[in-house]
Amino acid sequence: MIMEIVLPGGDRVDAHLDGQVIRTDQDGPAPEPFELFLASIGTCAGIYIARFCQKRQIPTDGIRIRQNAIHNQETRMFEKIDLEIQLPEGFPGRYRAAVIRAAEQCSVKKHLANPPEIITRTSDGSSAMDRPAG
Numbered sequence: 001m002i003m004e005i006v007l008p009g010g011d012r013v014d015a016h017l018d019g020q021v022i023r024t025d026q027d028g029p030a031p032e033p034f035e036l037f038l039a040s041i042g043t044c045a046g047i048y049i050a051r052f053c054q055k056r057q058i059p060t061d062g063i064r065i066r067q068n069a070i071h072n073q074e075t076r077m078f079e080k081i082d083l084e085i086q087l088p089e090g091f092p093g094r095y096r097a098a099v100i101r102a103a104e105q106c107s108v109k110k111h112l113a114n115p116p117e118i119i120t121r122t123s124d125g126s127s128a129m130d131r132p133a134g
Helices: 033-055 093-103 107-113
Strands: 004-009 012-017 020-025 064-072 077-086
Touching: 020 033, 033 064, 033 077, 033 093, 033 107, 077 093
Parallel strands: none
Antiparallel strands: 004 012, 012 020, 064 077
């Protein structure tokens, strides 16, 4: 997957992917990049929960995920992310544990558990993804 990241000015940084633009802004109306990262965890879990429910014809109305990122003051990093899946009244009790297992299949979570190598380099822009800089 190739994504192009552009810097349109100020603290804005946008990502272009398959005709879509994901806008970020450190000081403006768009979310900060780290907020998008955190949102990707909960929304990914939500996709897996939605698919689980759709396969079983369980309505998703009223299902919410409350995500709480717990910050370590010493390291200045988040040390835990708690996802509370709030199920509506009438949700089939026999599926409560299964819906947790579905959420845990999230590919974002799996990549955090086994992170990819991240390589940062420069190029002259002519073929940035094909070769290392200089």
